[in-house]
Amino acid sequence: MHSLKKLFAAALAMPLLLNAGQSAIAQSAPSAQGKTELLWFGQAGFRIKTPEGKMILIDPWITGGPKTPPQYKNDLAAIGPIDAVLVTHAHVDHIGDAPAVAKSNNVKLYGPADMVTPLITLGILPADLGWRFNKTGRVTPLPGVKVTAVQAEHSSLLVWKNPATDKLESHPAGEPVGYIIELENGFKIWHMGDTGLFSDMKFISEHYKPDLVLIPIGGNFTMAPDDAAYALKTWVKPKMVIPMHYNSNPIAKGTLAEFQAAMKGSNIKIIPMIEGETVQF
Numbered sequence: 632m633h634s635l636k637k638l639f640a641a642a643l644a645m646p647l648l649l650n651a652g653q654s655a656i657a658q659s660a661p662s663a664q665g666k667t668e669l670l671w672f673g674q675a676g677f678r679i680k681t682p683e684g685k686m687i688l689i690d691p692w693i694t695g696g697p698k699t700p701p702q703y704k705n706d707l708a709a710i711g712p713i714d715a716v717l718v719t720h721a722h723v724d725h726i727g728d729a730p731a732v733a734k735s736n737n738v739k740l741y742g743p744a745d746m747v748t749p750l751i752t753l754g755i756l757p758a759d760l761g762w763r764f765n766k767t768g769r770v771t772p773l774p775g776v777k778v779t780a781v782q783a784e785h786s787s788l789l790v791w792k793n794p795a796t797d798k799l800e801s802h803p804a805g806e807p808v809g810y811i812i813e814l815e816n817g818f819k820i821w822h823m824g825d826t827g828l829f830s831d832m833k834f835i836s837e838h839y840k841p842d843l844v845l846i847p848i849g850g851n852f853t854m855a856p857d858d859a860a861y862a863l864k865t866w867v868k869p870k871m872v873i874p875m876h877y878n879s880n881p882i883a884k885g886t887l888a889e890f891q892a893a894m895k896g897s898n899i900k901i902i903p904m905i906e907g908e909t910v911q912f
């Protein structure tokens with residue numbers, strides 16, 4: 632094996648977890664050269680720091696998230712400068728603060744084509760900040776970073792309060808997606824978005840070969856812990872997995888403990904996180 636590859640494999644095997652108290656320190660200090668860093672805000676919201684130091688925000692339900700750490704919940708700017716925003720679908724716990732962050736950073740919001748269109752036509756997002764694409768479409772939001780939209784078995788609807796009437800309106804918002812996010816060094820993250828089980832998870836994994844999978848386990852709206860474990864062990868088989876989309880909604884009752892129990896016997900590395908925590912690869 633090439634020595635660089637060896638080094639990379641060793642780095643993959645040793646994710647560095649920092650607890651919530653340490654995360655502020657980790658953010659203020661320059662991260663190690665070439666490291667990928669994930670900060671979890673809760674639910675499906677992550678900030679990914681790329682090996683080249685760029686910041687990608689995905690599904691940021693921050694000011695509205697019940698488990699968002701207060702330093703971010705009370706001050707959206709505390710998440711720091713963002714270089715690109717990704718959204719998997721229009722449900723509020725995913726679109727959350729995405730338009731606000733895209734506008735305050737003057738960066739593009741990438742999402743399913745028919746979700747971005749109503750954001751623009753309703754005046755939620757300026758047209759020049761919306762990037763429409765769709766499943767199997769690939770974008771390069773930052774130099775050396777490739778993002779491919781993939782299937783997610785779910786739904787998408789935009790609920791918006793019309794300022795003219797002060798009433799809530801429901802707008803069709805296209806189909807939900809997941810994302811294969813390939814960073815500058817080739818490290819691949821599959822953010823599954825919200826999804827139920829579908830057997831093309833096997834195809835997606837074989838075709839894109841993700842190193843790390845972010846998988847919903849809460850149930851009710853997505854896979855529950857047992858189905859998430861089935862998908863991972865039977866079809867996806869990644870090196871590492873971070874469970875997400877649990878602990879934020881009382882009717883999505885799936886727990887980390889249930890997921891860990893269902894994964895027993897698998898050699899897939901489970902990286903449990905708590906809201907506000909960061910992990911490096």
Ligand SMILES: [Zn+2]
Pocket residue numbers: 720722725785786825852
């Ligand atoms: Zn959803």
